[in-house]
Structures are given as C-alpha cells and as structure tokens.
Amino acid sequence: KNEVEQSPQNLTAQEGEFITINCSYSVGISALHWLQQHPGGGIVSLFMLSSGKKKHGRLIATINIQEKHSSLHITASHPRDSAVYICAVRFHQFYFGTGTSLTVIP
Amino acid sequence: DTEVTQTPKHLVMGMTNKKSLKCEQHMGHRAMYWYKQKAKKPPELMFVYSYEKLSINESVPSRFSPECPNSSLLNLHLHALQPEDSALYLCASSPQDRGYEQYFGPGTRLTVT
Numbered sequence: 001k002n003e004v005e006q007s008p009q010n011l012t013a014q015e016g017e018f019i020t021i022n023c024s025y026s027v028g029i030s031a032l033h034w035l036q037q038h039p040g041g042g043i044v045s046l047f048m049l050s051s052g053k054k055k056h057g058r059l060i061a062t063i064n065i066q067e068k069h070s071s072l073h074i075t076a077s078h079p080r081d082s083a084v085y086i087c088a089v090r091f092h093q094f095y096f097g098t099g100t101s102l103t104v105i106p
Numbered sequence: 107d108t109e110v111t112q113t114p115k116h117l118v119m120g121m122t123n124k125k126s127l128k129c130e131q132h133m134g135h136r137a138m139y140w141y142k143q144k145a146k147k148p149p150e151l152m153f154v155y156s157y158e159k160l161s162i163n164e165s166v167p168s169r170f171s172p173e174c175p176n177s178s179l180l181n182l183h184l185h186a187l188q189p190e191d192s193a194l195y196l197c198a199s200s201p202q203d204r205g206y207e208q209y210f211g212p213g214t215r216l217t218v219t
Contacts, residue, residue, distance in 0.1 A: 031205055041194050043149070043210035050205075086148050090204065093162070096148035
C-alpha cells in the first residue's frame, strides 16, 4: 500500500472545466506539497500546505489534516495546464503520490 | 535569482565511465536534494544535504556518490552505473530541510549504455 494515494490517475477535461485532483495519505505529516511536472521533466512546486487553503491564480489547494486528505482545484482550465500533478508529503522522510496526468483539450 | 540550474541537460555514459552531475543555486538555501525519476513514475528521493552535511541517504547504491562542496553547489558522482540507472536526475533546494517549499532544477536525463 502506498502511503500517498492520488486520484484520478488520468484526467481529460475540456478547456474551461473545473478540475479536482485528490490526495489521501496515511502518515502523520509536517507539510504536503503539490507539484506540477510538464513533459520534458521540469518540476514546479505549486503549493506547500500544513493547514487550511491556499490560492494562486486559478489554482486552489486545500488540506484537511484530520481526514488526511488534500485537493488541488483548477478553475477555468486551459490547455497549458496539461501536465502531471504530484502530491508529496513529508514526515521523517518523503512520500510521493503516483501522480495525476491531466490533459486539457481546447 | 530564484533558479536551480543543473548541468548537463543530457548525458550518455558507458558502464565503465565516471561522470558527474552538477546542481547550483544562489538563493541562500541550506538544504539540497537529489531525486531519481524513472519514466511515468514519481521522483524518488536519493540524498538530502542540510548545511552541507549529508542528512539522508535513502539506501542508494555506492555507485552514486554525492558531494556538497559549498552551500550553493551539489554534485552527484557516477561510477560503474548499470543500464537500469538510466533516468531523469532532479536536484532541488529549499531554505532549510523541513517545512519549506522546494525549488526544482530542470533535471539531467541520463542514459547508461
């Protein structure tokens, strides 16, 4: 069993749709990270959360510590949002989810 | 400067070669990380340096040898690699080891022949 589970694994959306990616974890954590990786490899850190909610542009991330669950939302999705989104948590060591591959179709 | 740079971008090496990967940041971060990423898999943590000292080694084979000569620079020395070591090697840094966002470099795509 993975310590970090993401869903869905793959997601295809039409441009403009509201998107939600979920992350559940089974370990106690000090922080949860949402990462974005485009084809070709570069990783960008989108959010680091230890409680509540954060917003950056069209991206919103929430975390519920009691339920050990986090969501990443993308409003008004755009083809340039197509990427793999990875949830990662840190307690004593790092645990990564397997990623959600998002494709936004024009 | 909010960038982590990695060189080279691509590297092809034979199993008997010795090569090094280089990572550099000038953000004053005191924690630096090496990750290995195979295709369609999430990154796997290899090493963590905190204040230029190795703080985590995730049971990485000795054919991978990290080095942190100063607070801005992180190297990964490679020797006698196997074809299964072919992967994307990512470097990251953060202000300190815990509780901070990580900034990732673009990676070095390594092919072992």
